Amino acid sequence: MKKLINDPANVVPDALRGIAAAHPELRVDHENRLIIRGDAPVRGKVGLVSGGGSGHEPLHGGFVGPGMLDAACAGEVFTSPVPDQMLAATKAVDGGAGVLHIVKNYTGDVMNFEMAAELAEAETGVQVVSVVTDDDVAVQDSLYTAGRRGVGVTVLVEKIAGAGADQGRSLSEVADLAKKVNDNGRSMGLALTSCTVPAAGKPTFDLPDDQMEIGIGIHGEPGRRRVPLAPASEVAEMLVSPILADLDFTGGDGVIAFVNSMGATPLIELYVMYNEIAAILAKAGVTVARSLVGPYITSLDMAGCSVTLLKVDDELLRLWDAPVNTAGLRWGA
Amino acid sequence: MKKLINDPANVVPDALRGIAAAHPELRVDHENRLIIRGDAPVRGKVGLVSGGGSGHEPLHGGFVGPGMLDAACAGEVFTSPVPDQMLAATKAVDGGAGVLHIVKNYTGDVMNFEMAAELAEAETGVQVVSVVTDDDVAVQDSLYTAGRRGVGVTVLVEKIAGAGADQGRSLSEVADLAKKVNDNGRSMGLALTSCTVPAAGKPTFDLPDDQMEIGIGIHGEPGRRRVPLAPASEVAEMLVSPILADLDFTGGDGVIAFVNSMGATPLIELYVMYNEIAAILAKAGVTVARSLVGPYITSLDMAGCSVTLLKVDDELLRLWDAPVNTAGLRWGA
Amino acid sequence: MNAAVLTAWLTEFARLVSSHRDLLTELDSAIGDADHGSNLDRGMTAVLATLEKESPPTPAAVLKRTGMTLVSTVGGASGPLYGTAFLRMATAAGDDDTLDGPGFAKALRAALDGVVARGKAVAGDKTMYDALAPAVDALDAALADGQPFDEAIDAALRAAEQGREATTPMVARKGRASYLGERSAGHQDPGATSVTFLIAAAAATLSG
Amino acid sequence: MNAAVLTAWLTEFARLVSSHRDLLTELDSAIGDADHGSNLDRGMTAVLATLEKESPPTPAAVLKRTGMTLVSTVGGASGPLYGTAFLRMATAAGDDDTLDGPGFAKALRAALDGVVARGKAVAGDKTMYDALAPAVDALDAALADGQPFDEAIDAALRAAEQGREATTPMVARKGRASYLGERSAGHQDPGATSVTFLIAAAAATLSG
Ligand SMILES: Nc1ncnc2c1ncn2[C@@H]1O[C@H](COP(=O)(O)OP(=O)(O)O)[C@@H](O)[C@H]1O
Ligand SMILES: Nc1ncnc2c1ncn2[C@@H]1O[C@H](COP(=O)(O)OP(=O)(O)O)[C@@H](O)[C@H]1O
Ligand SMILES: [Mg+2]
Ligand SMILES: [Mg+2]
Numbered sequence A, B: 001m002k003k004l005i006n007d008p009a010n011v012v013p014d015a016l017r018g019i020a021a022a023h024p025e026l027r028v029d030h031e032n033r034l035i036i037r038g039d040a041p042v043r044g045k046v047g048l049v050s051g052g053g054s055g056h057e058p059l060h061g062g063f064v065g066p067g068m069l070d071a072a073c074a075g076e077v078f079t080s081p082v083p084d085q086m087l088a089a090t091k092a093v094d095g096g097a098g099v100l101h102i103v104k105n106y107t108g109d110v111m112n113f114e115m116a117a118e119l120a121e122a123e124t125g126v127q128v129v130s131v132v133t134d135d136d137v138a139v140q141d142s143l144y145t146a147g148r149r150g151v152g153v154t155v156l157v158e159k160i161a162g163a164g165a166d167q168g169r170s171l172s173e174v175a176d177l178a179k180k181v182n183d184n185g186r187s188m189g190l191a192l193t194s195c196t197v198p199a200a201g202k203p204t205f206d207l208p209d210d211q212m213e214i215g216i217g218i219h220g221e222p223g224r225r226r227v228p229l230a231p232a233s234e235v236a237e238m239l240v241s242p243i244l245a246d247l248d249f250t251g252g253d254g255v256i257a258f259v260n261s262m263g264a265t266p267l268i269e270l271y272v273m274y275n276e277i278a279a280i281l282a283k284a285g286v287t288v289a290r291s292l293v294g295p296y297i298t299s300l301d302m303a304g305c306s307v308t309l310l311k312v313d314d315e316l317l318r319l320w321d322a323p324v325n326t327a328g329l330r331w332g333a
Numbered sequence C, D: 001m002n003a004a005v006l007t008a009w010l011t012e013f014a015r016l017v018s019s020h021r022d023l024l025t026e027l028d029s030a031i032g033d034a035d036h037g038s039n040l041d042r043g044m045t046a047v048l049a050t051l052e053k054e055s056p057p058t059p060a061a062v063l064k065r066t067g068m069t070l071v072s073t074v075g076g077a078s079g080p081l082y083g084t085a086f087l088r089m090a091t092a093a094g095d096d097d098t099l100d101g102p103g104f105a106k107a108l109r110a111a112l113d114g115v116v117a118r119g120k121a122v123a124g125d126k127t128m129y130d131a132l133a134p135a136v137d138a139l140d141a142a143l144a145d146g147q148p149f150d151e152a153i154d155a156a157l158r159a160a161e162q163g164r165e166a167t168t169p170m171v172a173r174k175g176r177a178s179y180l181g182e183r184s185a186g187h188q189d190p191g192a193t194s195v196t197f198l199i200a201a202a203a204a205t206l207s208g
């Protein structure tokens, strides 16, 4: 395992200390492993809390700041945070208008956030609403399973719900907005290499030199199938086709096209992919209104990428364009 | 070789098409492989042109936009662009106040930019001044050698000179500013893995699983020495000590501390490194005024990182904080 | 079984988890995210520290501190599941200073109910349920059959082991392994494996 | 030597570069950035296309188009260096329809001067200079000695080869290899290798 770390057991607290040192505008609660806006709680504003296992940086801590999250809970690498953390975060950001929990759909995350919401309402009376993201078309959905994973759309939910909260919308309105983004977003990812969990010390899965995994998540979970390496043009098809098959993205005000690095894939490759994806979308009659290209929701040192499409209307576009000022996403501010 | 590309020979034009598709605010000249501000030339403003081999993204094309570069020339992967490109870029951004060429100190880059400047003045009468960056303390400097490489400080030069040009400073003033940044900046890098040049198809150097290369550049050049893998705390020492030994960074208004990913090292590790670096600086009496943490000047898919320190005064800090609006660096705008 | 005996049980469980940490993570690598071993080990290490520091006086107090500590330190799916299981056990144990065999069996059934309430798993979903449920059923059946606790808990362990083995061919429908669809078949479930250690620890340390 | 003969020389050089492309890149991997083979191959492929399309009438015209094409397509260090070399050769060749042996030697010396003017290399810096300079010196010396061109250019090739071999133990002081300091010793210089192909192509195709 080649990583720039100290003791694998301390990766998360060490990184949190680095974040605190690099971003004086943020407040880091090392005891509870929280990253909080320096000016929290913002009076009268709905508070936005998210969180999850670490290893997906900049998600979520990098999205804390004006226009996006109020706090993020950092779990162990790839392990949902515990209810105590979410409870502390909820208390820290409650400005009197209630708190929205943005939860990626993983059994652990859902259960821990659920316990936290129960505790928050019981212990503090803070009103908590949870929105679960589940945009990964690689996972066959069904009533009897854990359902789809929450992946790329989570970034877009945090941005757009954050903008809605900034406008002074109510808790239920912000929750509806978050749900609307989730409902209109779909993602699909692929891995060229496995990631290595620091505590495990070796790659989560073996992937031969001439193969890639299609339909991976962001936790080094193996994907749905293994296929031979292919040129970017074919890879783009493998990612975009299932997305377009799952939801009609034509018409309206177009889409936000988000091409994401899994961590070890550099920007030059993402742009090669973006070119292919844009061509497929054009052919399918899908208009790209905005784009986002870069490492925003990663899986440690995994090479690969994911594509997220979000169908937007005028409202979502305006909220997307609204100022945001975080370490990981910043414009208009 | 596992990469999200099509034909290795077309990586640069393919990526440029992706950049054009993703960033409608930029103008991409595919023939000359240029990325140009959509509103270039800006009347009365000194034009800033940089460029170099591709594979360092977001450098340089990701730094084209208000507050930073006016144009970037994209060479083949790790190969300096040719004079024709720089000449075309110079013509495209000349707003009547002359053009600054920001050149990383590599024999090829320096010679090609030199020829371009000669051609520009001869063919068009545009006044061109070149500033060469050479901040890499891993390279022993001497009168008889090619000198130090230009690495991380180039990002800071482009930002700060860009802000100076925005203020309406003259060509010689902007050039002086760029030189001032270069003179006050020092960098040192390390690789955990080699990168793979697409056209070569295999890693540039072999690095055993338990070793790392200290003092690497950004082109997969082997470093100065190989050492056993070490914890982040020791790695930070190896990077920061030679920088501090080369220039006195204490006093004044502190430093901008820039911790950069070589491409495949994810943010979580950069923050672990930042924590160690901040501790070393604090112990050495060096005050951090600003920080920048992320992949800004990469080496394809190399895992590793570099540290750049820039000694700042009030003027440099104000220019650093000035608005910038590019794909790769954005704030206040 | 008093507080000390239950603490011995948990200590043995912690030892088994710790010594099989890599196995659990390995199983979780194949169909999950390679952290079940470190998750549970972190949690049980914290539990032992808490119990040592606080020496809770009653079985219920031991079980409650265990559940709360697991909830607060494990995270992931197994944190709330194991945590809820122990919290429900604590409630079922009541305020007495000791638990007898049937009391323990009742508490273990409450643990199972807690896992179901929290995780909504049913038989055949390829989760810890598939080892825990047969164990609880076997324990109840053996005790109802008049067998002594020592034999009943051994029967529970055999049932857990069989349930654990039975997870291998299953196609997961809950938890992270469900994302793999058909590809999850052919791998033993990590949670079913760890919960079998819990029963093995009981068989090794408890007697009615 | 007329335009056609010089074109044959460049065609042979392009062939050698293309067939040794991987070798050149391999050498550049060890002490550089793994692109010398693809750089020169890209450039010489463009040169052949240009010469085919334009059929420049005189030696000077052939050399000038070659230099300009290399400057415009190669980039890196070798683009300006090879480009300047050919542009200086063109100037030295004058306007005549043919070059004789001494004329070619004069042009090759101008090429060397161009490399020095552009790159400031001196002997022992571990660059293409270390193969080109001995070749130029040997060619001049042999012609001055009264040897026929065919023998003189063979002598130049042997000198280039010796010069190329001599780069191996050198510690680089110019170009990318200089960053390696002492570690650059023990590796043959890529540019000295490619420039030896240039002389080998001359020995194979030119006669005075
Ligand atoms: N809904 C559920 N009900 C019961 N057990 C579950 C459920 N989801 C997951 N599990 C159990 O949790 C185990 C995984 O635990 P762990 O790896 O610690 O958590 P995570 O999946 O969050 O990484 C699985 O092997 C499975 O036995
Ligand atoms: N200053 C110089 N003078 C002469 N030759 C040089 C100089 N710098 C580099 N070279 C030659 O250029 C070769 C490398 O060319 P190439 O790999 O194409 O360019 P780059 O180094 O820009 O990648 C070296 O092997 C060396 O022979
Ligand atoms: Mg997990
Ligand atoms: Mg090069």
Ligand SMILES: [Mg+2]
Pocket (backbone or CB within 6 Å): C028, C032, C033, C034, C035, C036, C076, C176
């Ligand atoms: Mg797991």
Ligand SMILES: [Mg+2]
Pocket (backbone or CB within 6 Å): D028, D032, D033, D034, D035, D036, D076, D176
């Ligand atoms: Mg080279």
